[in-house]
Amino acid sequence: MQNQISIVSTKKLSERQKQQLLSANFLVFDEDFIAIQIKNFEIEKTNEYLIFSSQNAVESVLLNSKIVDIKIKKCFCVGEKTKALLEDNGFEVNVYSEYASELASIICNQYSKSSFTFFCGNMRRNFLPDALTFANISLEEIKVYETILTPHKIDFTPNGILFFSPSGVKSYLQENKIEEADCFCIGNTTAEALKYETPNRIIANQPTIESIVMKCIENYRQ
Numbered sequence: 231m232q233n234q235i236s237i238v239s240t241k242k243l244s245e246r247q248k249q250q251l252l253s254a255n256f257l258v259f260d261e262d263f264i265a266i267q268i269k270n271f272e273i274e275k276t277n278e279y280l281i282f283s284s285q286n287a288v289e290s291v292l293l294n295s296k297i298v299d300i301k302i303k304k305c306f307c308v309g310e311k312t313k314a315l316l317e318d319n320g321f322e323v324n325v326y327s328e329y330a331s332e333l334a335s336i337i338c339n340q341y342s343k344s345s346f347t348f349f350c351g352n353m354r355r356n357f358l359p360d361a362l363t364f365a366n367i368s369l370e371e372i373k374v375y376e377t378i379l380t381p382h383k384i385d386f387t388p389n390g391i392l393f394f395s396p397s398g399v400k401s402y403l404q405e406n407k408i409e410e411a412d413c414f415c416i417g418n419t420t421a422e423a424l425k426y427e428t429p430n431r432i433i434a435n436q437p438t439i440e441s442i443v444m445k446c447i448e449n450y451r452q
Contacts, residue, residue, distance in 0.1 A: 235450050238384055238411075239392040240264075240402050247443050254447045259384065263401040266351075267376045268293060276300060277345035277370055280321075282307040283330055283358065287349040288315045290374035306346070308333055308358075309437065328437050329417065334361035342367055353377040353397050355419055381405040390414060390449070392442055396423035403427065414446045 237251055239260035251258045268290045280303045282288050288307075291300060304324040307313050313326040327333040337346070338361060345368035348359060352373055362369045379401040390412045393399050396419055408428045415421040417437040424431050432449060434441040 235389045236386060237390045237392065237446060238388040238402075240398040241392070241394045241439070243439070243443070247439055250443050250447065254450070256447075256450075259386075259388070261382050263380055263382060263398045264395065265378045265380050267378055269374055269376060271372055271374050273300070273372065276303055276347040277368060279303060279324065279341070279344055279346050280305045281333075281346050281348040281358070282312055282316065283333075283348075283350060283354065284308070285312050285315050286351060286375045286377075288312060288319070291349050292319055294374075303347075306333060306337065311438070330355060330358040330419075331361075334358045337362060337367065338365045344368075346370070347372060349374045351375045351377050355396070357419075379404065387411070390446055392446060393420050393424065394439070394442070396420055399423040399427075412446075412449060414442050414449070416442050 234255060234257050236257040240263040242262050243260045248258055248260060266286045273296055282305060294300065301320055304322050305316055306325045307316060307323055308327060308330050313323050316323050325336055327336065334357060342365055348369055348371045350371060350373060359369060359371060377397045381401045381404040383405040387409055388411050392414045394416045399420060412430045412432055413424050413428055415431055415433050418433060421431045421433050432445060434445045
């Protein structure tokens with residue numbers, strides 16, 4: 231047992247995702263280090279386009295009493311799964327990108343005369359709204375969910391840790407230290423949140439849970 235690789239996932243994995251790690255003969259501890267609380271929000275009208283940077287924002291907006299009116303507007307979004315969730319619920323996605331920085335660049339270069347309503351959480355990253363504000367693009371932010379840190383104390387020294395968001399990093403560090411563990415990150419912004427904690431940062435090929443799991447397995451197969 232001592233020779234087994236031990237992995238901490240800061241997000242609950244699906245049975246299939248967890249089984250991939252177990253099948254690679256890893257010991258796996260998975261728990262949600264953040265919780266999402268949907269907010270009730272008032273909305274009178276929206277701007278020309280809507281921006282969603284997460285599935286959590288989509289799920290909150292879908293519960294709003296004015297969803298029929300909101301759905302009329304075309305969307306910009308971050309992430310393939312966010313795009314899929316929007317389209318599955320009748321939204322039209324005009325532009326999507328895997329990273330907020332890329333989406334900001336597209337908006338600033340091609341839609342600088344347009345106006346946007348950004349549905350986001352209380353811990354949203356600054357890059358996208360800052361970029362649009364700097365470019366004098368009309369932007370309204372509506373906070374539609376809250377990210378709550380739910381740290382867990384890890385009582386063993388893991389070989390690898392899976393991180394899925396900067397807030398997940400923050401939550402993990404409230405009760406734990408990184409030590410010598412390899413940190414597998416879902417994307418660049420998550421890796422950036424770890425830059426003062428460890429040099430052992432490995433970024434998934436795609437910003438998906440499946441990709442980060444495969445990156446972890448491949449790392450220890452070498």
